[in-house]
Amino acid sequence: MIELKNVNKIYNDGFQALTKVNVEFQEGKINVLIGPSGCGKTTTMKLLNRLVDYTDGEVYFNGKKIKEMNPIELRRQMGFVIQNIGLFPHMTIFNNVATVPKLLKWDKDRIKKRVIELLEMVNLDPNTYMNRYPSELSGGQQQRIGVIRALAAEPSTILMDEPFSALDPISREQLQDELLRLQTEINKTIIFVTHDMDEALKIADNIVLMKDGKVVQQGSPDSLLSNPANDFVKEFIGEKRLNSNNQLNDLSLANYINKDILLVQSDIRIEKATSSLIERKVSSAVVINEDETYNGIVSLYDAIENNSSEINSIIKKASLIIYENDKVSTVLEKIEGIHDIVPVLSKEDIVVGLLSVDKLFATLHHLTEYKRGEI
Amino acid sequence: MEFIMELGQYMIANYQELLNLAWEHILMVAYGIGLALLIGVPLGVIAAKVNWLAPIILSLVNILQLIPSLAMLALLMLYFGFGFKTVVIGLLFYSLLPIVRNTYVGIKEVDESIIEAGVGNGMTPLQLLYKIQFPLSIPFLMAGIRLAAVIAISVATIGPYIGAGGLGKEIISGISLQSDVKIYAGAIPATIIAILADFILGKVEQKSKKRMAA
Ligand SMILES: Nc1ncnc2c1ncn2[C@@H]1O[C@H](COP(=O)(O)OP(=O)(O)OP(=O)(O)O)[C@@H](O)[C@H]1O
Numbered sequence: 001m002i003e004l005k006n007v008n009k010i011y012n013d014g015f016q017a018l019t020k021v022n023v024e025f026q027e028g029k030i031n032v033l034i035g036p037s038g039c040g041k042t043t044t045m046k047l048l049n050r051l052v053d054y055t056d057g058e059v060y061f062n063g064k065k066i067k068e069m070n071p072i073e074l075r076r077q078m079g080f081v082i083q084n085i086g087l088f089p090h091m092t093i094f095n096n097v098a099t100v101p102k103l104l105k106w107d108k109d110r111i112k113k114r115v116i117e118l119l120e121m122v123n124l125d126p127n128t129y130m131n132r133y134p135s136e137l138s139g140g141q142q143q144r145i146g147v148i149r150a151l152a153a154e155p156s157t158i159l160m161d162e163p164f165s166a167l168d169p170i171s172r173e174q175l176q177d178e179l180l181r182l183q184t185e186i187n188k189t190i191i192f193v194t195h196d197m198d199e200a201l202k203i204a205d206n207i208v209l210m211k212d213g214k215v216v217q218q219g220s221p222d223s224l225l226s227n228p229a230n231d232f233v234k235e236f237i238g239e240k241r242l243n244s245n246n247q248l249n250d251l252s253l254a255n256y257i258n259k260d261i262l263l264v265q266s267d268i269r270i271e272k273a274t275s276s277l278i279e280r281k282v283s284s285a286v287v288i289n290e291d292e293t294y295n296g297i298v299s300l301y302d303a304i305e306n307n308s309s310e311i312n313s314i315i316k317k318a319s320l321i322i323y324e325n326d327k328v329s330t331v332l333e334k335i336e337g338i339h340d341i342v343p344v345l346s347k348e349d350i351v352v353g354l355l356s357v358d359k360l361f362a363t364l365h366h367l368t369e370y371k372r373g374e375i
Numbered sequence: 376m377e378f379i380m381e382l383g384q385y386m387i388a389n390y391q392e393l394l395n396l397a398w399e400h401i402l403m404v405a406y407g408i409g410l411a412l413l414i415g416v417p418l419g420v421i422a423a424k425v426n427w428l429a430p431i432i433l434s435l436v437n438i439l440q441l442i443p444s445l446a447m448l449a450l451l452m453l454y455f456g457f458g459f460k461t462v463v464i465g466l467l468f469y470s471l472l473p474i475v476r477n478t479y480v481g482i483k484e485v486d487e488s489i490i491e492a493g494v495g496n497g498m499t500p501l502q503l504l505y506k507i508q509f510p511l512s513i514p515f516l517m518a519g520i521r522l523a524a525v526i527a528i529s530v531a532t533i534g535p536y537i538g539a540g541g542l543g544k545e546i547i548s549g550i551s552l553q554s555d556v557k558i559y560a561g562a563i564p565a566t567i568i569a570i571l572a573d574f575i576l577g578k579v580e581q582k583s584k585k586r587m588a589a
Pocket residue numbers: 011012013015017035036037038039040041042043044195
């Protein structure tokens with residue numbers, strides 16, 4: 001973990017770039033530093049690998065004061081993607097990526113294995129690209145190399161200063177997706193500077209919003225969206241984003257519960273269930289216990305397959321159950337890939353109804369259409 | 376026409392001698408530039424790395440360049456005596472400016488973001504110098520060598536005044552004998568050497584530049 005405590009930075013010319021900065025960068029998470037140009041994002045980032053020294057306060061890296069650490073070693077433990085890529089033009093892609101492993105004197109085979117692995121990780125064919133020079137790569141490919149160069153020696157922490165800012169929107173989205181995918185594999189502590197709020201909301205686990213050398217607010221994207229600390233935060237996030245988030249939060253799950261459903265008791269015979277299902281023209285029913293609490297679900301298909309025995313033998317658990325006071329946003333996170341019916345329960349596990357997935361998606365569709373049209 | 380015939384005959388008759396002179400000429404220049412590299416590159420690096428030394432080093436080599444060549448060789452002769460060695464030292468002094476200055480500029484020109492990437496990835500100042508700054512300054516250095524070579528080839532022609540050989544010998548004896556054939560027989564090969572050096576070193580420079588355009 002990296003912690004800044006009451007850090008001030010005054011540059012040689014007397015300019016105070018940071019004022020009493022207190023920040024915690026979370027371990028294994030993507031921490032995004034964001035704020036208007038000149039607010040001190042790059043300065044904050046460069047404090048961490050001591051490219052810039054702070055005037056007072058303290059910075060802790062895994063509990064140690066970084067002022068007491070050897071800067072060269074510190075830097076080799078922290079991958080660094082600088083604002084304008086900064087690939088070494090006179091070195092092949094291989095040697096660029098191998099920079100830190102070479103400084104750390106890894107043996108040749110290990111370096112080669114690692115470089116190949118990294119290139120494959122970002123979908124660049126090692127045989128094609130390894131021996132090229134940076135000038136022989138597209139901008140997006142260069143950015144990828146910049147990123148994997150920072151990953152090469154498996155640092156626990158990676159500093160990325162606007163790594164995707166020079167890209168067209170499509171490649172940027174692509175690299176963001178790639179970073180998110182990568183992060184699920186590597187789980188590094190990432191400090192990511194950007195001035196693009198959409199980028200921050202998309203990738204961040206933790207956002208640190210700065211203005212004029214001060215931290216204005218920090219927290220999860222959701223907490224910034226739902227509780228902006230002041231007008232500046234609101235303005236920086238933008239009305240549109242706040243609104244669409246609020247609209248989502250304003251949606252009440254109650255509107256998406258279908259209460260007109262078929263309930264069957266858990267002790268009936270299958271043929272009875274089959275006839276009710278056919279009568280009601282539905283393909284599944286929710287099974288309840290005697291006290292009306294949730295038991296499971298049955299499908300018409302299973303019922304027809306074996307219509308002799310007790311219903312017990314064909315009861316299944318639903319892949320997802322939700323509660324009536326869940327937030328729409330939490331439901332949305334869970335619902336992906338679910339094809340069954342989704343029972344909605346009360347606090348007491350009494351079946352209230354079924355989630356009306358179609359209706360929910362229709363509303364969402366409407367919301368996002370509106371958002372796109374507006375922005 | 377008659378003159379060209381005469382010149383041709385002279386050059387063919389004396390080609391062994393001319394070839395020896397040309398070789399000696401090239402050697403003087405090569406030694407001079409070689410030594411200038413040995414001294415000039417470190418000086419250029421120091422100037423680039425130690426800010427307050429830069430103006431001192433650069434003005435010193437600049438002054439060396441400004442001394443008229445005949446005067447320089449005459450002065451050097453006082454200390455080093457007649458001969459090949461003295462001319463080489465003179466050529467070394469003349470080559471110093473382009474080499475020191477281009478090394479200096481080459482290192483200074485390295486893009487700030489590339490330096491930052493090097494430092495940020497944990498290079499020591501020395502590693503930064505030999506892995507990044509020096510290799511990236513090579514195209515500039517090549518341009519300096521090329522310029523130095525052309526200057527040295529022409530300065531070397533006055534070598535015979537202080538007892539050295541080279542193609543200047545043919546030219547100078549041509550002057551004292553008032554023989555235009557001899558003058559041309561020395562001047563033409565010297566010019567060809569200069570043109571070839573310029574062309575070949577230019578190619579090398581281009582090649583070293585090609586990859587650097589990131
Ligand atoms: N070496 C320096 N000397 C003096 N002032 C500096 C120096 N470096 C940066 N500053 C100032 O400190 C402030 C913060 O700079 P910083 O580079 O951290 O901004 P930033 O948030 O990264 O901005 P951007 O989004 O434009 O990259 C700016 O006002 C800048 O002018």
